[in-house]
Amino acid sequence: MSTVAVGNDCNIQKRILHAGKGDLPSYLDGTKVYFHYQTRCCNDDRTVMDDTHKQNKPMELYIGKKFKFEVWETCIKSMKLHEVASFTVHPVLLGAYPMVAKSLRDIYSGTHKGHSHCCGMTLKEEGLGYEDLDKLMKEPQPLEFIIEVLTVEPAGEFRKEIWAMDENEKIALLPELREEGNALYKAGDYKNAAAKYADAIGILEQLLLTEKPGEEEWVSWDRQKIPFLLNFSQCHLLLGNYYAVIEHTSDVIKKDPGNVKALFRRARAHVAVWNPDEAEADLNEALKLDSSLDKVVKKELSTLEQKRKEKDLEDKQMYQGKIFK
Template structure:
């Protein structure tokens, strides 16, 4: 079958390559759609940018969940299960594709799709060019172009037919699930299941970041979410400490401190990480900042400084033994 259709949406043309085998499904808010996709440039070679079949994992989108590439909802809701169709979309619909593709590629590479720990000034983002990490996507970001999307609709599930993960939730539902994830993380931490706890904290942080990006920076709703994110990030750092990922702890706490210099706990956690990697001067500086912000921490800081002194003495003795026969 090869039938060209207009979907009633300007800048979109559909060509059915293989007809579906069932009735047209109901697409309501919360419907989960599973599909394969191939993205191609509109050049003579039909250069392939991405192909989910090559990765071996189909894509999932929840209808009505504000997916970044909005046109995909329009395309998918015109299809039947089993159908394969090619869609030509002009640049008014493809501008967000490089960002979406970056996330999908990071997932395929086993990386975090969201650089949630990176804080960058909004004004800097507006005027500075940031590479996406993939040359072909960088080029498409600089010079947006029409694209072909070849979609194969595999499965359509109504909201009651599947367990909804946090990525499939609305913003309101995400806000409700954050404290649940936080509590689950705390319980797992107390049980010594640090990797499981860190996954819960990280999932909650991603929920918050997905909501926060839609708020105006530094206004009350944004700041409330920012504070929630700090608490979860510091809990996540406690898990990293148990896994001896001290430099990552220093990175995350430094991000917080650079944006919000008054967060005492960030200095305290960073100081403890500095202790573990023998950064004596940095640890002393951070512990002094803790006392400046909260004099009530004097007893806890004194105890940590004793640990630091002991570790530094052990390090010096170790170095003496190591280099004793060299001179």
């Protein structure tokens, strides 16, 4: 099969291994592409360095989002759907690959620790933790990438990942996340409902970082966190994640000291982890704020008192007959 340069870049030589389907996609900015890739050394053995097939998880790439290794975007933009092609790339374009490969390997192995702040000289001296990548940094050489395009989703025809959205897109997503979370909650899928609420909370925390604390816009975003935090806490209460409930309801109470829902849910979580004094204080405060809760709160207080008696009895039986020095 013949080899051709990709675009006008003679540093990338392409060879089609399996023809794709249809016309070449437009690959407008924002297009989402799923693809498998295999990285090989250009030696006699064509040694495989990386292969997403082994991880059973393809790569995702958003066109125009300046992925750290631009070579892949350049290659993919020359490919049709379901095409498989080999790209031999000159070392001049491979400077970023060792760090990108390290990050991806760490993610797949569960050891990824976020961004590295080491300079290039330090990395060359201390290494990346992978012998083949360390060698590639010290002795740059051509690499072959065998890429298979699995799906191409045009911009606007799918929901972007949150990290890929701009501020306006994130704001528009908030009501959708609320509705989706509520629907999942009603269906009894508390885990996935909590995930939707958590996404919304994450967006609002990102928006808070763009504003000055105490300013009108900052206060508005901060207040919008409250219903999501309450819903998130209710899901985790039902899932039995009581310390998460205490943490997030406490956050609500700091913002809104008179929030009865937060007090009541925190009280139930305190009972579950056996913080009886804290639970009683929250229940009494909730009753003080909303007298309509009289029956519900008194029932909870009665249950708490009964549990206290049972706990005292258990303790007496446990230590009965023991000699303390």
